[in-house]
Every structure is written in structure tokens, then in C-alpha cells.
Amino acid sequence: MSDSPAVLRDLLMATTRTLRKRWHEILRPWELSPHEHRALRVIGSADEPVRLGVVAKSLRIVPRSVTEVVDRLESRGLTERLPDPADRRAVCVQLTDDGRRMLTELDTARDADAAEVFDRLESAERAELARLLHKLTDDHNHTARAENSVASANDGP
Helix, strand or coil: CCCCHHHHHHHHHHHHHHHHHHHHHHHHHHCCCHHHHHHHHHHHHCCCCEEHHHHHHHHCCCHHHHHHHHHHHHHCCCEEEEEECCEEEEEEEEECHHHHHHHHHHHHHHHHHHHHHHCCCCHHHHHHHHHHHHHHCCCHHHHHHHHHHHHHHHHCC
């Protein structure tokens, strides 16, 4: 088996496509797109109603597109719009009770699928995969946390 960068890239892309395909299948009973699920997660993770612009920025889409996504979620009773108390011109959105229930169900289904996929690996293999993926990920927050962890460990007793 080749470990060339091109082969590794293709394997990683194939793995990602497999995970996405599985996720599309899992979402089917809820009749949601992955995009709508991500919007539910962004809205549901906020402690208070969140502006549509914040949702758009989090999803990396234009505000017009987030309006359409929230319209679909609202038509299903999963979200509700509220006026922004700080700015009458702005609109906020929050999950309804049904939206929170659905998000919990989706998270449970997604976690179960991840367990099914990654349980094929031994515990040590999963740890090594996590280490390698973190090393490849261009995530400055993770890097800072890892550096802080190493610094704390080096300061030890």
C-alpha cells in the first residue's frame, strides 16, 4: 500500500465522502439537509436568541441564504424568529422545544453512527488517528490548546 501524499489525500477524501454519505442517509427520516442540521446546531448552541447574520457567518453563507434555511426550519416549527431587543431592525432566531428535541435526536444518531464507523479501530488506533488528524488540521485554536497543555505538563510538580 502506497503512502504517497496523493494516495493519502485520496484516502482521506474517500473517508470524508463516506462519512458525508452516511450522514445524508441518517438525516433522511428527519427530512433535513446537512445544511439545515448545521443551522440547528448553530442556533441551538447559543445561550440566547441569535441574529441571523451571526448564523450566516457561522455557516459561511450569505445572509439571504440563511434566511431561506431559517424559513424552512421555521415552517417545520423547529425555530422561531424574535425581534432583537438591542436593534429593532435586526431579527434573532432561537430553537423551539421541537427544534431542541430534534437536535438531541440528531446528535444521538450522529454519535451512534460515529461509534459504528470508528469502533472498527482499536482504542490505540483511534488515539493515533486523532493525533494524526489534529496534526494535519489547520486549527490554530487546537494548536494553542495543545501548546498550553504541553507547557502545563512541562511545568509539572
